[in-house]
Amino acid sequence: MRLQRMAVALLGIMFLFAGISAAQQVKTDYDRTADFAQYKTYTWEHVKTKDPLFVDRIKNAVNAALAARGWTQVETGGDVSIVAIQMTSNQETLNTFYNGFGGGWGWRRFGGGGMGEATTTTETYRVGTLVVDLFDAKTKKLLWRGSSSDTLSNNSDKNIKNLDKGAEKMFKQFPPSTEKK
Numbered sequence: 001m002r003l004q005r006m007a008v009a010l011l012g013i014m015f016l017f018a019g020i021s022a023a024q025q026v027k028t029d030y031d032r033t034a035d036f037a038q039y040k041t042y043t044w045e046h047v048k049t050k051d052p053l054f055v056d057r058i059k060n061a062v063n064a065a066l067a068a069r070g071w072t073q074v075e076t077g078g079d080v081s082i083v084a085i086q087m088t089s090n091q092e093t094l095n096t097f098y099n100g101f102g103g104g105w106g107w108r109r110f111g112g113g114g115m116g117e118a119t120t121t122t123e124t125y126r127v128g129t130l131v132v133d134l135f136d137a138k139t140k141k142l143l144w145r146g147s148s149s150d151t152l153s154n155n156s157d158k159n160i161k162n163l164d165k166g167a168e169k170m171f172k173q174f175p176p177s178t179e180k181k
Contacts, residue, residue, distance in 0.1 A: 024148060024149070024150040024162065024165065024166055024169065025147075025148070025149045025150070026146070026147070026148045026149075026166060026169040026170050027146070027147050027148075028144070028145065028146040028147075028170060028173070028174075028176075029144070029145050030143060030144040030145070030176045031141065031142065031143050031144070034136070034141075034143045034144075036143070036144075036175035036176060037175075038079070039071075039079040039080050039136075039143075039175070040070070040071060040072060040079060041071065041072050041073070041074045041077075041078040041079045041080070042066065042071055042072075042073055042074070042078040042079065042080040042081070042082055042134070043073070043074055043075065043076055043077065043078035043080070043081055043082070043137065044059060044073070044081075044082050045081045045082060045083050045135075046083050046084075047059060047083075047084045047085075047086070048083075048084070048085045048086070049085070049086035049087075050086075050087075050088070051086075054086055054163075057160055057163055058084050058086060058130060058163065058167075059084075060164075061163050061164045061166075061167035061168075062082065062084065062132055062167050062171075064164070064167070064168075065167045065168050065170065065171035065174070066171065066174075068168075068171075069171060069174055069175065077137070078137055079136075079137055080134050080135065080136065080137055080143065081134070081135045081136075081137045081140075082132065082133070082134055082135075083132075083133045083135070084130065084131065084132045084133070085130070085131045086128065086129070086130050086131075087128070087129050087131075088126055088127065088128050088129075088152060089126070089127055089129070090124055090125070090126055090127075091124070091125055091126075091127050092122055092123065092124050092125075093122070093123050093125070094120055094121070094122055094123075095120065095121050095122075095123060096118055096119070096120040097118065097119050097120075097121075098117075098118050099117045099118075099119075125151050125152075126151070126152040127149055127150065127151055127152065128149065128150060128151075128152045128159070128162075128163075129147060129148070129149040130147065130148050130149075130163065130166060130167070130170075131145065131146070131147045132145070132146045132147075132167075132170065133145050144174070144175075144176070146170035146171065146174075147170070148163075148166030148167065148169065148170050149166075150162045150166060
């Protein structure tokens with residue numbers, strides 16, 4: 001019975017760590033002096049990715065997010081130029097399981113006995129990051145930067161869905177309010 005409880009506890013901990021490592025992280029920053037009310041159109045300058053299939057996917061995700069905020073894509077001469085970069089990296093997480101025999105870390109110090117064991121495993125997973133930069137087309141000054149990172153799946157449909165969700169989160173508070181508070 002004790003072994004079953006330990007197995008259930010281990011399974012719960014594994015799901016907890018899996019949920020933490022799979023959480024999508026979105027960050028944005030912008031030029032606090034920019035007047036975003038003057039910008040309504042944009043032109044794509046460049047999308048850099050190792051996977052050519054993701055060029056249109058990235059554009060579609062960003063286009064949808066910007067269209068929802070009233071911005072319009074034009075082939076040339078937009079108020080804003082967009083550059084997007086997609087990259088992947090390997091991340092590692094360490095998971096340590098203590099079997100509980102021996103009472104844990106302080107047990108021996110207080111007169112307890114037995115030998116406890118710890119097993120540590122390394123889990124490697126791929127993380128995809130999308131960085132989107134918006135530049136003033138006339139001055140070439142960076143106006144806004146957003147990034148979204150998430151654990152990649154072996155399932156292409158899931159990765160596309162996460163890309164769309166990440167772009168939507170990235171542009172959730174867009175355009176930023178430049179009112180002084």
